[in-house]
Amino acid sequence: MTFRLALFLAAIVSVASTVPSLAAGNRYALVVGNAKYPDADAPLKEPVNDAHDVADELKRDGFQVDIGVNLTGDAMRRAFGRLYAKIKPGDVVLLFFSGYGIQSNRQTFMIPVNAQIWQESDVRRDGINLETVLGDINNRGAGVKIALLDASRRNPYERRFRSFSAGLAPVLAPNGTLVMYSAALSSVISDSSSDHSLFVQELLKEIRVPNLMAEETLNRTRAGVTRASREQQVPWISSSLAEDFSFVPGSGTAGSRTQLVNVPPPPPTKLDTLTPPPPAAPAPTENKSAAPAQVALADDPTIKSLTAKIAANPDDINALYRRGQVYASKGAYNLAIKDFDDTLRLNPKDVEALNNRCWTRTVVGDLKPALEDCNEALRLRPNFVDALDSRGLLNLKAGVNKNAIADFDAALRINPRLTSSLYGRGLARQRSGSISQGNLDIANAKAMDPNIVAEFESYGVH
Incomplete structure (x- = not known):
């Protein structure tokens, strides 16, 4: 129920009116790759390389990119401040973060390299709240808001917590927002031996396809990661976009809108027939006679x-x-x-x-x-x-x-x-x-x- 979930979340959040032509604004991106966390056994291999690759691609796609690696909390807040200062109504704003992410109190926090985390309350003190960032971007008038987080890693602080904290949490985002995590909610993946993450490899492959709408780009990315990982890694997407946006607009008609996934099926659940349903309350239907509607x-x-x-x-x-x-x-x-x-x-x-x-x-x-x-x-x-x-x-x-x-x-x-x-x-x-x-x-x-x-x-x- 792709659109239902995304649009239902959007409906329960206070939203701004949709800007008729979102893609017409300027494109701004903040790209952060945090790898050197003192509490981890070793630096992460992927975030810095991935941040540079994503930044280079976004520049080719017309984004004005601010890139930062191994940022402290103060440095991350300054970077967000620079981003906020640029935004004008109707602009497209993208955030890419690779590093450690932690959920606390059902919210997702991006972790700076100098965070001092000994108990869960420290996450909310030293981490950067994703929902707050998206709200601040929206309040400055951005039309399309995109957040890509490659941060679903087993964090080095978890043994200090008494409560559950694995992976990332759902985000309640403003209207016009597209969010993607590199793994399913509350799931973690291991940092690979590669210098680049599977998520970013698939993301860059799909971003370069012209004429794809952003939602389709990310859906194809999810399909590619799922297939390549043999379903061990299934990215999560939430969208409330209502306007067209493409990373690489092209001329001509878009090709097939969907890349089919060839992955092993679950235990058989396919149905061929339905038994008659029991009496139920009438389903909601469209009232064609309601002219005002x-x-x-x-x-x-x-x-x-x-x-x-x-x-x-x-x-x-x-x-x-x-x-x-x-x-x-x-x-x-x-x-x-x-x-x-x-x-x-x-x-x-x-x-x-x-x-x-x-x-x-x-x-x-x-x-x-x-x-x-x-x-x-x-x-x-x-x-x-x-x-x-x-x-x-x-x-x-x-x-x-x-x-x-x-x-x-x-x-x-x-x-x-x-x-x-x-x-x-x-x-x-x-x-x-x-x-x-x-x-x-x-x-x-x-x-x-x-x-x-x-x-x-x-x-x-x-």
């Missing part, structure tokens, strides 16, 4: 911009797909399905569109075609966590609780902190009679996201 949609600046692109080129696959996402986020599900239909007419193997249409059809209760979409997405991209999550929701609505649990289990093996799968599995377990297990899943999901109950209720699932 239709007018509001037509006046939405993002929808207007995308509609103009589609009018100029009815086969603009990127604009069709993006407008479908926006319609779905606003509850205009039938309009969203139509745009996903047109996207798939142009590229029947677009797994992101298949997944999104599966989820949208599930929300409106059109379960049989939704199942076909999810099954096809998973045939094309085995272990596609978003499609597993979507199909789990579908099975939950259909009352096929055993299969819902299997799908949510498969999704949680890939991303153990995927809140929607955790909550959905809890409901399915309760309905299957495993009350204590279900209650535990639901409690854990609500602890991670207090809005998850309302979210599922909006899909007609109680």
